[in-house]
Amino acid sequence: MIYLKYVLRLFFIVSATPSSILPLRGQQLHIRYPQREWIAPGITLDMEDTKIIPEMSSYGLHCPIRYLLFMLDLDVQIPTTGIQNVVLHWYQPDLVFDCNLRDPPNLLAPDTENSSDFVAPYIAPQAPGGSHHRYVFLLFEQQSSYNFPHCFEHIPPRTIESRAGFDIKAFMHAASLGPPVAVNYFFGRRNVSKGDDPSPFPSVTTTSFRSLTCDTSSTIS
Numbered sequence: 001m002i003y004l005k006y007v008l009r010l011f012f013i014v015s016a017t018p019s020s021i022l023p024l025r026g027q028q029l030h031i032r033y034p035q036r037e038w039i040a041p042g043i044t045l046d047m048e049d050t051k052i053i054p055e056m057s058s059y060g061l062h063c064p065i066r067y068l069l070f071m072l073d074l075d076v077q078i079p080t081t082g083i084q085n086v087v088l089h090w091y092q093p094d095l096v097f098d099c100n101l102r103d104p105p106n107l108l109a110p111d112t113e114n115s116s117d118f119v120a121p122y123i124a125p126q127a128p129g130g131s132h133h134r135y136v137f138l139l140f141e142q143q144s145s146y147n148f149p150h151c152f153e154h155i156p157p158r159t160i161e162s163r164a165g166f167d168i169k170a171f172m173h174a175a176s177l178g179p180p181v182a183v184n185y186f187f188g189r190r191n192v193s194k195g196d197d198p199s200p201f202p203s204v205t206t207t208s209f210r211s212l213t214c215d216t217s218s219t220i221s
């Protein structure tokens with residue numbers, strides 16, 4: 001239960017004081033961008049180094065458990081309102097690794113033989129120049145009884161409408177997920193250079209919010 005407490009605290013703190021440092025603790029998820037160092041929690045990465053989908057080590061994880069991953073941007077601001085929003089960057093279920101290889105730990109990868117139809121493909125961090133957003137990775141155990149919650153069917157497209165306002169607590173509840181088993185985060189940096197368009201990416205607006213009705217019995221099998 002300890003991880004859940006931290007995560008819930010994390011999200012309360014996020015809404016109250018956006019600039020606070022994450023109190024993330026517990027097992028560290030070993031994740032990195034290809035050809036780069038493993039991410040030490042809280043490091044700063046240039047956004048241009050985060051274009052390629054990250055890879056995860058099975059270090060500290062257990063076979064033959066199946067895992068699912070979320071990557072969230074906690075610091076999206078709705079222009080002119082100052083309202084803070086969470087954007088889902090990646091949802092990948094059915095992560096497994098080869099139980100026979102232990103040394104060195106091998107990589108987690110989606111099980112291609114037996115996987116769910118619902119994946120929200122990776123979107124690289126794309127906060128505006130000069131901003132400093134927190135990107136969080138949360139890894140959960142995927143029980144054999146896991147079903148994708150029907151009320152989140154809208155998340156696969158790589159659009160702001162699909163990904164903004166993502167409510168991880170509602171997802172955890174609707175999917176009966178336990179607390180995350182491994183976590184990590186980094187700060188994404190984009191330097192402002194002369195001639196930059198200050199906001200080259202589509203902005204989140206209040207109409208990006210979606211109201212969810214999650215009934216725990218309405219899962220997709």
Ligand SMILES: *[C@@H]1O[C@H](CO)[C@@H](O)[C@H](O)[C@H]1NC(C)=O
Pocket residue numbers: 066114143144145
């Ligand atoms: C697919 O994975 C689920 C667990 O998510 C498991 O219950 C089921 O037996 C697997 N099916 C096959 C064919 O491996």
Ligand SMILES: *[C@@H]1O[C@H](CO)[C@@H](O)[C@H](O)[C@H]1NC(C)=O
Pocket residue numbers: 046048191
């Ligand atoms: C951005 O600025 C920081 C600090 O000034 C610097 O260390 C970093 O290399 C810069 N990144 C890029 C991609 O220019």
